[in-house]
Amino acid sequence: MLSKLALKNVKRSFKDYVIYLITVTLAFSLMLAFNFIATSKDVINLSDTMKNFECTMYIVNTFIILSICFLINYTTKFMFSKRSREFGTYMILGLKKKQITRMFTLENIILGLISLVVAMPLGYFFSILLSAIIMNFFELPHLVKITLNIKSILILILYFAIIYFIVLFLSRRRIKKMKIKDLLYFYKQNEKPIAKKKIKNVTFILSLIIGICALVFFDKEFRGYGHEPSMVVIFTSIFLILISIYGISITLSDFLLSFILRHKKVKYKGNNLFIVRNFYSKVKSMSFTIGTLSFLITITLIALNISSFFKGMFDYQIDTIATYDIAIEDEREKFSAYLDAITKEYTISDKLIYDTYINDNKSITKIINYDGWRKNEQVIKLSDYNKLLRLKKSPIINLKDNEYILHVAREYKDKLKEVKSLDSITLSNGIELKKRDFIEQGYSFSWGYGYGYLVVVPDSAVEGLAVGDSHLIVDTLEDTTESFAKNLTKIASPDMCRENEDGYTVCYSSANVIVRGKEEASNKGFITISSFVCFYVALIFVAIVGTIISIELLSESTKYKYRYQVLSKLGLRDGELYKTVFKQLSVFFIFPIIYPIIVSIFSITSMNKLFKITLTSDYQYLQFFWFNLVIFVVFYLIYFVATYFGFKKNISE
Amino acid sequence: MSEVLKLSNVKKYYGRNKVITKAVNGISFQVMKGEFVAIMGASGSGKTTLLNCIATIDTVTSGNIMVDQTDITRMKEDALADFRRCELGFVFQDFNLLDTLTIRENIALSLVVNNFDSNEIDNLVDSIADKLDIKEILEKFPYEVSGGQKQRCACARALINNPKLILADEPTGSLDSKSARILLETMQVMNTDLEATILMVTHDAFSASFCSRVLFLKDGKIFNEIIKGEKSRKEFFEEILDILTLLGGDVLSVK
Numbered sequence: 001m002l003s004k005l006a007l008k009n010v011k012r013s014f015k016d017y018v019i020y021l022i023t024v025t026l027a028f029s030l031m032l033a034f035n036f037i038a039t040s041k042d043v044i045n046l047s048d049t050m051k052n053f054e055c056t057m058y059i060v061n062t063f064i065i066l067s068i069c070f071l072i073n074y075t076t077k078f079m080f081s082k083r084s085r086e087f088g089t090y091m092i093l094g095l096k097k098k099q100i101t102r103m104f105t106l107e108n109i110i111l112g113l114i115s116l117v118v119a120m121p122l123g124y125f126f127s128i129l130l131s132a133i134i135m136n137f138f139e140l141p142h143l144v145k146i147t148l149n150i151k152s153i154l155i156l157i158l159y160f161a162i163i164y165f166i167v168l169f170l171s172r173r174r175i176k177k178m179k180i181k182d183l184l185y186f187y188k189q190n191e192k193p194i195a196k197k198k199i200k201n202v203t204f205i206l207s208l209i210i211g212i213c214a215l216v217f218f219d220k221e222f223r224g225y226g227h228e229p230s231m232v233v234i235f236t237s238i239f240l241i242l243i244s245i246y247g248i249s250i251t252l253s254d255f256l257l258s259f260i261l262r263h264k265k266v267k268y269k270g271n272n273l274f275i276v277r278n279f280y281s282k283v284k285s286m287s288f289t290i291g292t293l294s295f296l297i298t299i300t301l302i303a304l305n306i307s308s309f310f311k312g313m314f315d316y317q318i319d320t321i322a323t324y325d326i327a328i329e330d331e332r333e334k335f336s337a338y339l340d341a342i343t344k345e346y347t348i349s350d351k352l353i354y355d356t357y358i359n360d361n362k363s364i365t366k367i368i369n370y371d372g373w374r375k376n377e378q379v380i381k382l383s384d385y386n387k388l389l390r391l392k393k394s395p396i397i398n399l400k401d402n403e404y405i406l407h408v409a410r411e412y413k414d415k416l417k418e419v420k421s422l423d424s425i426t427l428s429n430g431i432e433l434k435k436r437d438f439i440e441q442g443y444s445f446s447w448g449y450g451y452g453y454l455v456v457v458p459d460s461a462v463e464g465l466a467v468g469d470s471h472l473i474v475d476t477l478e479d480t481t482e483s484f485a486k487n488l489t490k491i492a493s494p495d496m497c498r499e500n501e502d503g504y505t506v507c508y509s510s511a512n513v514i515v516r517g518k519e520e521a522s523n524k525g526f527i528t529i530s531s532f533v534c535f536y537v538a539l540i541f542v543a544i545v546g547t548i549i550s551i552e553l554l555s556e557s558t559k560y561k562y563r564y565q566v567l568s569k570l571g572l573r574d575g576e577l578y579k580t581v582f583k584q585l586s587v588f589f590i591f592p593i594i595y596p597i598i599v600s601i602f603s604i605t606s607m608n609k610l611f612k613i614t615l616t617s618d619y620q621y622l623q624f625f626w627f628n629l630v631i632f633v634v635f636y637l638i639y640f641v642a643t644y645f646g647f648k649k650n651i652s653e
Numbered sequence: 654m655s656e657v658l659k660l661s662n663v664k665k666y667y668g669r670n671k672v673i674t675k676a677v678n679g680i681s682f683q684v685m686k687g688e689f690v691a692i693m694g695a696s697g698s699g700k701t702t703l704l705n706c707i708a709t710i711d712t713v714t715s716g717n718i719m720v721d722q723t724d725i726t727r728m729k730e731d732a733l734a735d736f737r738r739c740e741l742g743f744v745f746q747d748f749n750l751l752d753t754l755t756i757r758e759n760i761a762l763s764l765v766v767n768n769f770d771s772n773e774i775d776n777l778v779d780s781i782a783d784k785l786d787i788k789e790i791l792e793k794f795p796y797e798v799s800g801g802q803k804q805r806c807a808c809a810r811a812l813i814n815n816p817k818l819i820l821a822d823e824p825t826g827s828l829d830s831k832s833a834r835i836l837l838e839t840m841q842v843m844n845t846d847l848e849a850t851i852l853m854v855t856h857d858a859f860s861a862s863f864c865s866r867v868l869f870l871k872d873g874k875i876f877n878e879i880i881k882g883e884k885s886r887k888e889f890f891e892e893i894l895d896i897l898t899l900l901g902g903d904v905l906s907v908k
């Protein structure tokens with residue numbers, strides 16, 4: 001009977017928690033979906049890198065579990081505080097604490113179990129959806145089968161048990177500590193004495209300074225390509241940023257309030273004062289939570305951007321390494337064997353055979369301090385270079401007889417640009433050439449494997465230079481595959497292939513074979529893993545942030561109802577009323593994301609110093625940033641819209 | 654007659670370090686079985702605090718409170734729960750009704766906790782609601798009824814399972830004199846017929862005149878005590894007023 005009454009009580013405040021239940025269900029089903037996919041044989045066999053997927057998922061899930069714990073613990077605490085008077089009343093009527101704890105625990109487990117049960121079919125559905133996306137990604141004609149394996153389901157149940165064990169342990173301890181008086185007067189207790197305004201403003205400025213310092217330290221660590229950032233400094237600055245995020249979240253509202261109160265023009269414009277006062281009183285009571293929310297948002301934004309960095313990096317690599325469908329560097333006599341093998345599988349649309357020449361004068365190698373296995377400088381004839389450009393669909397170039405062009409990979413552009421000694425070079429055959437152009441875009445590593453630059457000279461200027469390597473470039477009509485690359489590698493040096501103890505064939509070769517299909521496959525695997533994982537983390541974090549803000553706002557809507565009634569009695573029309581609600585909710589939703597956006601843009605600008613040489617341009621990361629911000633905002637908006645309509649419904653009832 | 658309640662040198666201090674409020678500062682008195690005692694005193698004199706300590710809502714700083722020869726300040730958690738369930742009826746100054754339950758459900762709550770049969774619950778709720786004249790509002794929610802009705806509902810909840818010890822914090826605070834009289838008479842009936850011991854905080858002399866004894870608190874201490882004895886209610890009422898005048902201050906201005 002009591003449980004019936006308690007249930008009635010829950011039911012009547014249930015609608016404020018619907019978003020919470022949806023989020024928890026969503027989180028569980030996503031966990032299950034990713035487990036299904038990560039353990040699916042079809043997915044793992046897509047490419048070699050996919051084998052790390054399962055392991056990555058376990059690591060990521062640990063963080064996800066922690067954050068879901070945070071959400072559920074937060075909501076349980078919240079529900080408990082909302083119902084503390086109810087529990088206090090039960091106690092004064094003679095119910096034992098044990099019974100109350102049992103009741104509360106049971107209720108929460110039932111709610112959790114409902115989410116878990118709903119999450120199972122939903123998770124399966126999501127896994128099918130995601131596998132369809134993967135298939136699309138890999139352009140697979142055949143079906144990726146997702147098997148309903150028991151292991152994944154058991155793992156989900158294990159996660160569920162861990163989460164609820166932690167949450168219920170915490171809430172039991174909380175109840176145990178509570179005295180009947182605390183329960184009865186919980187709402188009065190909440191009004192903790194707050195620090196003095198002055199202290200708050202000082203804290204705000206201090207946090208801001210800490211944040212700026214941390215970002216500067218962070219920035220200093222990323223000196224560019226070839227400088228390993230020190231992990232100690234990185235983690236210290238992350239820690240400082242964390243402190244600054246909390247500090248600012250806790251004090252920003254006071255700062256804003258005192259700012260607005262000081263400026264009469266802003267203060268009395270429209271309903272600003274009303275909105276600011278409501279906002280202030282709410283934010284004050286949950287300032288620490290807002291810090292956590294801001295922290296989660298910061299992680300989300302940075303995670304999304306790192307994923308973009310990797311994607312951009314691999315896209316660039318495909319373009320620079322696998323510029324052509326097949327690129328081979330070997331002895332000229334072997335090329336017919338390669339061509340035979342290729343014709344067997346594909347239709348050749350274009351082919352090119354050319355040599356590079358060796359310049360012993362090493363004018364460039366000296367400058368870049370190169371210590372790799374390429375001891376010479378490679379020189380290419382202009383006619384071959386133009387053919388290569390044409391295959392790449394780039395415009396061709398003209399040269400005078402005494403000119404040369406230096407085309408470099410982005411790694412070397414800073415080292416070689418504007419170097420005086422390169423304005424004119426002398427080749428080892430005695431021919432002197434003036435630098436006509438310095439090109440840093442569109443370099444391809446297929447042009448000469450192991451080099452990061454190319455000296456393009458007039459055809460006549462190679463006379464007397466020794467031939468370095470011979471190259472075969474082939475474009476095919478069909479897309480090349482990963483397995484075909486293995487066939488070609490066997491031709492490269494058939495006598496040097498042997499089986500290792502795992503049963504794989506490993507080949508060693510002095511030749512180089514680049515097959516676009518293979519590069520794409522391994523990169524796609526990596527991109528799929530990293531972008532899926534980042535989106536997974538982002539989605540769940542956004543959901544957690546949205547849910548907490550939404551619960552906080554919706555549960556207060558009854559209180560606001562009276563405040564809004566006052567406004568409407570003061571002559572505010574319905575339309576204006578909803579506009580005020582809209583403004584009020586927007587402020588709540590926007591507040592926790594301001595600082596994270598600032599922090600993330602600065603930190604990815606720093607990281608860009610490391611990544612930019614592997615991206616198509618120095619500013620490509622800004623495109624990524626906007627793109628990811630839009631994705632984040634779209635997810636976030638869903639929660640905003642749901643809250644807005646829920647709120648509107650609650651106050652108009 | 655046996656002694657139901659015995660307080661010896663009860664103290665309750667709030668706050669720590671420098672700012673200490675001595676809400677109850679050494680109170681001792683005894684209540685016999687079946688007594689109807691009023692507690693009066695200015696606002697902030699420690700009445701609610703005293704009642705909270707007796708009801709085991711709050712813990713005392715020092716001193717003992719004996720109920721039926723057992724010291725409730727030393728009782729274990731579970732024994733306290735049993736004490737509250739079987740012996741105690743408590744009426745809050747601020748009613749303390751649950752917003753999400755109807756008035757009927759609110760009243761039924763103490764029976765529900767005692768595992769009464771659901772038919773019996775309905776009958777008991779109906780009969781007490783009838784007595785306190787709140788039958789019409791049983792299906793409404795607390796925010797839909799007036800302050801006085803809420804107060805009567807809170808009383809009904811505390812009285813419904815015939816507790817041995819009733820502690821009421823200003824049960825007539827927001828009632829008109831007619832409703833107040835009905836409530837007080839109901840309590841008087843419980844007091845005489847069921848031998849319930851009642852301790853009631855009140856601000857007005859009219860309510861206090863229904864009791865057999867009045868304790869006056871000032872600054873957390875007992876200031877005076879008068880007994881009705883053989884006096885008529887009118888005489889007792891005059892006597893209470895006299896003491897209140899003596900106490901002075903805001904008490905008079907309340908009523």
Ligand SMILES: Nc1ncnc2c1ncn2[C@@H]1O[C@H](COP(=O)(O)OP(=O)(O)OP(=O)(O)O)[C@@H](O)[C@H]1O
Pocket residue numbers: 667668674675676694695696697698699700701702703746
């Ligand atoms: N939780 C608390 N913390 C600190 N001081 C308190 C607390 N509760 C009460 N007090 C103080 O203790 C004193 C007695 O309070 P109490 O509520 O017992 O007064 P009261 O006699 O019931 O007054 P009223 O007639 O206004 O209800 C007051 O000075 C009050 O400010």
Ligand SMILES: [Mg+2]
Pocket residue numbers: 700701702746822
């Ligand atoms: Mg009081």
